[in-house]
Amino acid sequence: MFQLDLFLQAIFSAPLFKGALLTIGLSLCVMAVSLVLGMGLGSMAGSPRRSARWLATLYVWLFRGAPALLVLLFVWNGLPQISEIFRAGWFTPFFAAFLALSLIQIAYLAEILRSAFAAVGHGQREGAAALGMHRWQIFLVITMPQALRIAVPALMNEFISLLKTTSLATVISLKELMTVSQFAIATSFRFLEWYGAALVYYLVIVSVLTLAQNRIEYVLSRGYR
Amino acid sequence: MNTQTAIQVAGVNKWYGAFQVLKGIDLTVNKGERIVICGPSGSGKSTLIRCMNRLEVHQEGSIIVNGVELTSQLKRIDRVRSDVGMVFQHFNLFPHLTVLENCTVAQRWVRKLAKKQAVEIAMTYLERVHIPEKADKYPGQLSGGQQQRVAIARALCMNPSIMLFDEPTSALDPEMVKEVLDTMISLAADGMTMVCVTHEMNFAREVASEVVFMDGGQIIERNTPDILFSAPTHERTKRFLGKLLH
Ligand SMILES: Nc1ncnc2c1ncn2[C@@H]1O[C@H](COP(=O)(O)OP(=O)(O)OP(=O)(O)O)[C@@H](O)[C@H]1O
Ligand SMILES: [Mg+2]
Numbered sequence: 001m002f003q004l005d006l007f008l009q010a011i012f013s014a015p016l017f018k019g020a021l022l023t024i025g026l027s028l029c030v031m032a033v034s035l036v037l038g039m040g041l042g043s044m045a046g047s048p049r050r051s052a053r054w055l056a057t058l059y060v061w062l063f064r065g066a067p068a069l070l071v072l073l074f075v076w077n078g079l080p081q082i083s084e085i086f087r088a089g090w091f092t093p094f095f096a097a098f099l100a101l102s103l104i105q106i107a108y109l110a111e112i113l114r115s116a117f118a119a120v121g122h123g124q125r126e127g128a129a130a131l132g133m134h135r136w137q138i139f140l141v142i143t144m145p146q147a148l149r150i151a152v153p154a155l156m157n158e159f160i161s162l163l164k165t166t167s168l169a170t171v172i173s174l175k176e177l178m179t180v181s182q183f184a185i186a187t188s189f190r191f192l193e194w195y196g197a198a199l200v201y202y203l204v205i206v207s208v209l210t211l212a213q214n215r216i217e218y219v220l221s222r223g224y225r
Numbered sequence: 226m227n228t229q230t231a232i233q234v235a236g237v238n239k240w241y242g243a244f245q246v247l248k249g250i251d252l253t254v255n256k257g258e259r260i261v262i263c264g265p266s267g268s269g270k271s272t273l274i275r276c277m278n279r280l281e282v283h284q285e286g287s288i289i290v291n292g293v294e295l296t297s298q299l300k301r302i303d304r305v306r307s308d309v310g311m312v313f314q315h316f317n318l319f320p321h322l323t324v325l326e327n328c329t330v331a332q333r334w335v336r337k338l339a340k341k342q343a344v345e346i347a348m349t350y351l352e353r354v355h356i357p358e359k360a361d362k363y364p365g366q367l368s369g370g371q372q373q374r375v376a377i378a379r380a381l382c383m384n385p386s387i388m389l390f391d392e393p394t395s396a397l398d399p400e401m402v403k404e405v406l407d408t409m410i411s412l413a414a415d416g417m418t419m420v421c422v423t424h425e426m427n428f429a430r431e432v433a434s435e436v437v438f439m440d441g442g443q444i445i446e447r448n449t450p451d452i453l454f455s456a457p458t459h460e461r462t463k464r465f466l467g468k469l470l471h
Contacts, residue, residue, distance in 0.1 A: 124317065126280055126317060127317030127376075130310075130380075131331035131335065131379070133303065133334055134303055134334075134335075137334045137335075141330060145321050223363030
């Protein structure tokens with residue numbers, strides 16, 4: 001049955017720890033890029049130009065509709081078929097997973113960010129413009145902090161679900177948490193201990209994120225309490 | 226146009242779609258003058274005053290502010306705006322910044338002042354509007370009258386040569402109107418060039434060099450407050466003032 005010493009060994013084993021770092025690293029990279037590009041896509045969705053809105057809608061439609069597993073496999077196996085470029089050495093499982101998950105995450109974040117920016121009243125922009133502030137200054141110091149405050153709970157949810165979605169990258173043999181556990185199980189057949197250890201990692205990471213979320217929400221809600 | 230002119234509006238027409246909101250507006254504001262604009266709701270008062278710092282864009286005619294014509298070619302509209310303070314009906318304070326930060330943010334980003342200097346200037350003006358003790362509070366923790374005084378201090382921190390007010394007291398509870406008007410009166414006493422959209426007739430009587438009555442996107446008549454209030458020449462002005470005084 002369940003052997004505690006094997007379980008503890010699994011938890012403190014180097015491969016699992018590295019797998020966890022990879023999971024976290026991948027999630028952070030995807031989230032950072034998606035925040036920036038999601039803001040861009042979100043502002044396209046709210047643009048007065050019809051073609052821009054149409055393009056944004058099309059993008060969101062495509063990547064919200066496509067299953068993550070399909071996009072991952074398409075990027076990893078399909079892109080090298082399309083072009084020579086993707087057969088080079090730099091096109092690693094990590095990069096492929098990063099690309100695939102970012103494509104999807106951008107679609108989800110765009111809508112969250114668009115509505116958060118829309119919720120910041122027009123008067124804020126006018127108040128700042130009347131003081132002589134530039135458009136990008138207004139964005140950086142006035143609208144973005146207020147929009148982020150509104151968006152943080154939803155963004156954190158997306159981040160947590162992204163973190164778990166990275167486990168799908170096991171199908172393209174990225175050595176993240178799940179892949180590492182599967183490898184260990186393949187030789188030891190200790191399902192309970194290794195799945196248990198991987199679960200502990202996920203739970204710890206998500207708990208830390210939840211604490212961080214509370215902290216961020218507290219800081220951003222200054223002035224609203 | 227001479228050097229004594231702060232704002233010159235000439236032959237301005239503006240449309241929202243097919244609806245003409247400003248019709249041939251001519252208005253000159255000299256340095257040190259205090260112009261009060263009044264008129265019924267929807268007459269275009271806000272639109273006119275917002276054209277003066279190009280928060281709204283006019284389609285015909287010219288608007289010259291401190292010698293700079295406001296056109297779409299003007300690349301540095303922010304320079305004009307930082308010299309023209311504006312106070313809004315709903316304050317438009319930044320809720321995520323403290324009162325002090327509200328007063329320093331544009332000084333630091335636009336005037337590029339060092340933090341220490343910006344804070345000193347901010348405190349000077351917060352004292353001037355009698356709320357230095359609220360510097361570390363957030364706008365949401367202040368009463369409406371206090372928020373509007375912060376908004377005035379925030380605008381003054383940019384050291385503007387002209388101040389625009391768009392119904393600064395109409396969103397306030399009656400007991401808070403006076404503290405804001407007193408602040409504006411003391412500004413006027415210091416010789417600030419002011420354009421105020423307001424229906425506070427006692428304020429107009431006390432400080433206005435000229436009262437402008439607007440209706441339907443046009444300036445119907447203009448005169449010193451004494452004459453305009455006691456002997457308006459146009460029927461529409463009479464009707465409007467009659468309603469306001471009863
Ligand atoms: N962005 C806009 N798009 C279309 N119409 C507008 C817009 N802003 C204002 N209007 C219209 O223009 C007219 C003048 O508006 P404005 O806000 O200048 O009036 P006002 O004199 O300030 O009125 P109030 O006393 O109610 O503030 C109104 O009929 C209003 O409905
Ligand atoms: Mg108005």
